[in-house]
Amino acid sequence: xxxxxxxxxxxxxTFLAYVLIAPAxxxxxxxxxxxxxxxxxxxxxxxxxxxxxxxxxxNYEKLLASSKFSKIAIRTFVWTFFSVLLKLILGMIGxxxxxxxxxxxxxxxxxxxxxxxxxxxxxxxGWMWVxxxxxxxxxxxxxxxxxxxxxxxxxxxKQSAFIATMVTDVWVGTPFVTLFFLxxxxxVPKDLYEAAYCDGAGRFRRFxxxxxxxxxxxxxxxxxxxxxxxxxxxxxxxxxxxxxxxxATTTLIIDTYKMALGNYKFGRxxxxxxxxxxxxxxxxxxxxxxxxxxxxxxxxx
Amino acid sequence: xxxxxLPLKIFMYFCIVIFFIFILLPFIEMFYASLRPxxxxxxxxxxxxxxxxxxxxxxxxxxTVPLLGRYIFNSFFMAVTVTFFTLLFVVPAAYSYARFNFPxxxxxxxxxxxxxxxxxxxxxxxxxxxxxxxxxxxxxxxxIVPGIAFCIPTSIWLLKAYFEKIxxxxxxxxxxxxxxxxxxxxxxxxxxxxxxxxxTAIYAFIQAYAQQxxxxxxxxxxxxxxxxxxxxxxxxxxxxxKWNEMMAASIVGVFPVLIVFVFLQKYIVEGLTAGxxxx
Numbered sequence: 001x002x003x004x005x006x007x008x009x010x011x012x013x014t015f016l017a018y019v020l021i022a023p024a025x026x027x028x029x030x031x032x033x034x035x036x037x038x039x040x041x042x043x044x045x046x047x048x049x050x051x052x053x054x055x056x057x058x059n060y061e062k063l064l065a066s067s068k069f070s071k072i073a074i075r076t077f078v079w080t081f082f083s084v085l086l087k088l089i090l091g092m093i094g095x096x097x098x099x100x101x102x103x104x105x106x107x108x109x110x111x112x113x114x115x116x117x118x119x120x121x122x123x124x125x126g127w128m129w130v131x132x133x134x135x136x137x138x139x140x141x142x143x144x145x146x147x148x149x150x151x152x153x154x155x156x157x158k159q160s161a162f163i164a165t166m167v168t169d170v171w172v173g174t175p176f177v178t179l180f181f182l183x184x185x186x187x188v189p190k191d192l193y194e195a196a197y198c199d200g201a202g203r204f205r206r207f208x209x210x211x212x213x214x215x216x217x218x219x220x221x222x223x224x225x226x227x228x229x230x231x232x233x234x235x236x237x238x239x240x241x242x243x244x245x246x247x248a249t250t251t252l253i254i255d256t257y258k259m260a261l262g263n264y265k266f267g268r269x270x271x272x273x274x275x276x277x278x279x280x281x282x283x284x285x286x287x288x289x290x291x292x293x294x295x296x297x298x299x300x301x
Numbered sequence: 302x303x304x305x306x307l308p309l310k311i312f313m314y315f316c317i318v319i320f321f322i323f324i325l326l327p328f329i330e331m332f333y334a335s336l337r338p339x340x341x342x343x344x345x346x347x348x349x350x351x352x353x354x355x356x357x358x359x360x361x362x363x364x365t366v367p368l369l370g371r372y373i374f375n376s377f378f379m380a381v382t383v384t385f386f387t388l389l390f391v392v393p394a395a396y397s398y399a400r401f402n403f404p405x406x407x408x409x410x411x412x413x414x415x416x417x418x419x420x421x422x423x424x425x426x427x428x429x430x431x432x433x434x435x436x437x438x439x440x441x442x443x444x445i446v447p448g449i450a451f452c453i454p455t456s457i458w459l460l461k462a463y464f465e466k467i468x469x470x471x472x473x474x475x476x477x478x479x480x481x482x483x484x485x486x487x488x489x490x491x492x493x494x495x496x497x498x499x500x501t502a503i504y505a506f507i508q509a510y511a512q513q514x515x516x517x518x519x520x521x522x523x524x525x526x527x528x529x530x531x532x533x534x535x536x537x538x539x540x541x542x543k544w545n546e547m548m549a550a551s552i553v554g555v556f557p558v559l560i561v562f563v564f565l566q567k568y569i570v571e572g573l574t575a576g577x578x579x580x
Contacts, residue, residue, distance in 0.1 A: 014401060014403075016397075016401070016482065017397045017400075017401035017403045018397075018403065020393040020394060020396060020397035021393070021394040021397045021398065021409075023389075023390050023393070023394070024390040024391060024393075024394040024453055024457065025394075025409070027390055027449070027450060027453065028413075028416060028450055028453060028454075031428070031431075031446065031447055031449075031450035032416050032419060032424065032450055032451075034427070034431070035424040035426075035427035035428050035431060036419060036424060036427075038426075038427035038430070038431075039423070039424060039426060039427055042426060042427065090320075090323075093316070093320065094320055097313060097316055097317050097320060100305070100313060102305075102310070102313060102314070102317075108317060108321070110566050111321060111324065111325070112321075112324060113562070113566070113569070114324070114325070114328065114559075114562075115324060116507075117507055117558055117559065117562045118328075118511075118555050118558065118559075119510055119511040119513070119514065119530050119555065119558070120511055120514070121511075121514040121530040121531075121533075122530060122533075122551045122554065122555055123327060125331070125533065125547070125548070125551055126326075126327025126328060126330055126331040126548075126551070127327045129327070129330050129331060129334055129544075129548070130326060130327055130330050135334070135544075136330070137326075137330055171323065171324070171327070174324070175324070197303065203303070225417075228417070228418045229417075232418075232422055232423060234422045234515060235514050235515065239514075253422050253423070256422070256423070257422060257425065260425065260426045261425060261426070261429070261519055266426050266430075269426055270426055270427075273423045273424070273426065276423055277418075277419060277423060280418050281418075284415075284418070
């Protein structure tokens, strides 16, 4: 009897539980929570280096009225959408390849990770080199093959810079997605495949009817995580193009940074930051809503 | 199960080669650029091979940017410090999340995940003001303090998954036998969860190393404290850009993470995915 009561107290909510999480929570409240609150407050002021005054919704009115801002927002969504899509597709292809029982797969699994391990800033430098017109390999190969008739600087033109920065972002995100898809595939019970094989299901059908449904949860969580991190991706664009040429790669986060820390317009920068937070939150809520709808459908039939 | 036919096998290896060309292309290009003499780099048309490649840039870069060694040390030092403090915050918190039930538990876990969404760049303005208020701008702390905060959430999720795998019966048995909470933590939990703590530490270290750029360019303007990622800009001179040395320095600059990675890659692949699959 005495033992059971001891066990109950062992698993019950305790003061101890809170004491253990308190340091982490307090730290995050100071370094993330307070700044988040302060961002909201500052967005209603005209804060700058000189000082601040309350201006109400002026910053937001200006933002929503400007066609430039909506252009930047649309650009960010397009950039994010295609980048995430490519990451998922490439991650899936990579995971299928690394999951196959081929010679050398242990080494392949290690080799896939460097883009994630190396600081993004340094990866971006490498890509700048690849894209360079005069000494980059892409332009070099293009000239050799006769596709280009002269040096082509990928980062110097609007469309190619947009695609080039996106490809670099895909490169940074793909290893992580590959790794998680791979882990998902390995958790699929082997007997499912064997049963399907005995029933005469081919490779492609087994992938479509077993692998895909089984790793759907991983696909869903990876697409959310990728979307959020891509939406606020900063280093790549800032290093490679600084938002140029002529604004072609200026995403919301780059615009926010330039406004706030380039021009020291903290108020107007904060309004932009709040818009980013609202967009991400809306996206996440919408995403979870859709998810629960899908789950319901699946469980009902 | 059916074996791969030869054409399929060849096709798969072909795809693997294409995949890895994409993954490794910038590294190959960087390494290649670091070997070419500066005047070669600007030679048109593009040369795939030349016979005067050398490791000269790896020697000369220390003269061009005298503080280079210091920058690499800074990066390493700050990443280690961030990792240490992250673990200090995360180990007790993750244990608590794995073992106890308490009000707001699930909610606060989701909030932690949300913290990741507001990655540094969104919160830079108030962080800038906060650091200025405490007179921390242009110190190591300007990059360490926010660095820790953005390593905590994912680390808690990672480590929590590890703690949950340790059977609670072990602790209950010890508890019934009269062991104190402290004894349980230090004598049972700590030894059993070492692999999990190692994985979390590696994650925090890599993350800390990677996120230095944004904090460094925003919160620090003192050369002596610069991490390697922002120190690299010093190869861009008034007269010319020493591209080959810049590339050489980038490669040498990522050595600390690469070494950590190569020695512990087995833990990374297993550990990062262990917690994720279950959910």
